[in-house]
Amino acid sequence: MVTLVSENPKIWNIHVRLPQNPLKNLNAYVICTDAGNLVIDTGFNRDECREDLWGGIEELGLDLSRTALFVTHLHSDHCGLAGDFAQRGCPIYMGEEEHRYIMESDAADAWHRLEALFYSEGMPPGTLSNQADENQARKYAPAPYTVTTVKDHEVIRLGDLEITCLHTPGHTPGIMTLYLAREQVYFSSDHVLFDITPNIAIWHGIPHSLADYMDSLRAVRDLPIRMTLPAHRQVHEDVYTRIDEILHHHDERLEEIYRTVKERQDEPRLTEPGLTEPGLTEPRPTEPGPTEPRPTLTTPGTPSAPAVTPNAAPARAPGERGGSTAVTPDAAPAHALGEKDGAPAADCTPKCASVCAVACPWDGLSGIDAYRIASHITWSAGGRAWETFPPTQIWFAMSETLSHLYYLVDRGKLLRIEHDGAFSYRTP
Numbered sequence: 001m002v003t004l005v006s007e008n009p010k011i012w013n014i015h016v017r018l019p020q021n022p023l024k025n026l027n028a029y030v031i032c033t034d035a036g037n038l039v040i041d042t043g044f045n046r047d048e049c050r051e052d053l054w055g056g057i058e059e060l061g062l063d064l065s066r067t068a069l070f071v072t073h074l075h076s077d078h079c080g081l082a083g084d085f086a087q088r089g090c091p092i093y094m095g096e097e098e099h100r101y102i103m104e105s106d107a108a109d110a111w112h113r114l115e116a117l118f119y120s121e122g123m124p125p126g127t128l129s130n131q132a133d134e135n136q137a138r139k140y141a142p143a144p145y146t147v148t149t150v151k152d153h154e155v156i157r158l159g160d161l162e163i164t165c166l167h168t169p170g171h172t173p174g175i176m177t178l179y180l181a182r183e184q185v186y187f188s189s190d191h192v193l194f195d196i197t198p199n200i201a202i203w204h205g206i207p208h209s210l211a212d213y214m215d216s217l218r219a220v221r222d223l224p225i226r227m228t229l230p231a232h233r234q235v236h237e238d239v240y241t242r243i244d245e246i247l248h249h250h251d252e253r254l255e256e257i258y259r260t261v262k263e264r265q266d267e268p269r270l271t272e273p274g275l276t277e278p279g280l281t282e283p284r285p286t287e288p289g290p291t292e293p294r295p296t297l298t299t300p301g302t303p304s305a306p307a308v309t310p311n312a313a314p315a316r317a318p319g320e321r322g323g324s325t326a327v328t329p330d331a332a333p334a335h336a337l338g339e340k341d342g343a344p345a346a347d348c349t350p351k352c353a354s355v356c357a358v359a360c361p362w363d364g365l366s367g368i369d370a371y372r373i374a375s376h377i378t379w380s381a382g383g384r385a386w387e388t389f390p391p392t393q394i395w396f397a398m399s400e401t402l403s404h405l406y407y408l409v410d411r412g413k414l415l416r417i418e419h420d421g422a423f424s425y426r427t428p
């Protein structure tokens with residue numbers, strides 16, 4: 001299904017379904033000019049998304065030899081079908097920070113390191129293993145593709161249309177949003193959403209994602225914007241009102257987390273909800289990511305003259321730093337703040353603290369862990385109780401809780417206490 005969202009410049013929205021996903025849909029935008037077309041984001045690498053996206057592109061009759069793709073960030077619902085564009089020889093653009101982050105992350109190991117961190121922050125092993133099977137970001141990651149990177153404030157020209165790329169870190173380390181300054185149109189990707197609040201996670205090597213995010217929101221608030229085009233769902237209000245709401249939401253969440261720690265830091269651990277899951281006895285699920293070098297496709301650079309030419313970003317040889325390089329998809333993040341490699345023994349859970357025969361990381365730890373904090377704060381989950389959250393939602397809630405906890409620790413509002421590789425939080 002395609003919808004015209006702007007007549008001049010001509011911008012279409014292709015409605016891409018995201019089945020079994022609370023985001024519901026991706027808005028893939030297409031900017032059409034006489035000089036060429038730019039598609040912004042794709043949907044997951046799964047049949048329903050492929051059908052919707054390519055159905056829309058066909059409906060619009062796009063000439064693929066004059067069409068490029070812009071991937072705003074590394075999440076699979078945005079880049080899942082980038083491989084389709086690579087196969088068809090379309091240039092693919094991505095922000096250089098996001099590209100660098102993907103290349104520097106060890107994709108094969110990244111999920112495991114994040115699981116180890118979540119375990120050390122109190123997430124029960126059963127919850128960890130459940131989400132690993134269900135996580136759509138892992139299941140529907142893209143096939144290999146090659147990108148040309150663009151810098152912050154670089155301008156992509158489509159005929160006389162100027163598209164400014166803005167590095168707006170927070171939701172991911174290098175997310176880029178696109179701005180048509182003359183037309184005052186802003187493609188906000190997942191940086192500003194209206195029906196839902198963008199998830200602010202933690203990332204390896206980037207412990208300040210929430211502070212980055214709030215700074216990026218304030219930067220966008222300074223731009224003249226007439227029309228905002230978000231990557232999911234609808235727009236209900238002007239972008240300035242929405243940015244203020246989102247900033248306020250994070251202030252409230254910080255306050256609620258601080259209050260939860262203060263009120264519950266001395267509660268006995270074993271009476272808490274969420275700690276009743278069985279220990280993980282089988283090996284942790286394996287990362288479905290690549291184990292072999294992936295083939296690279298070179299971005300077409302010259303003869304057929306791609307219609308979209310970013311300023312000062314010539315296609316470079318595959319593998320060359322900063323240029324066109326095969327992207328290892330969906331390098332999910334992250335450990336931070338003194339995480340140790342490897343989780344504690346897989347069959348050891350917080351619940352076993354008092355009976356564990358071997359040294360248990362939760363023995364003697366005072367305060368409240370991040371998982372318990374997450375289980376006590378307010379989530380907009382349609383009235384569902386924490387215990388009934390789907391595993392993937394728990395995963396996002398945990399990551400979001402951690403980004404707020406680290407923010408409070410950075411500012412000296414909370415203490416993060418380590419005991420044998422397990423972490424908990426207290427007021428100073």
Ligand SMILES: [Zn+2]
Binds near residue numbers: 073075078171190
């Ligand atoms: Zn995203």
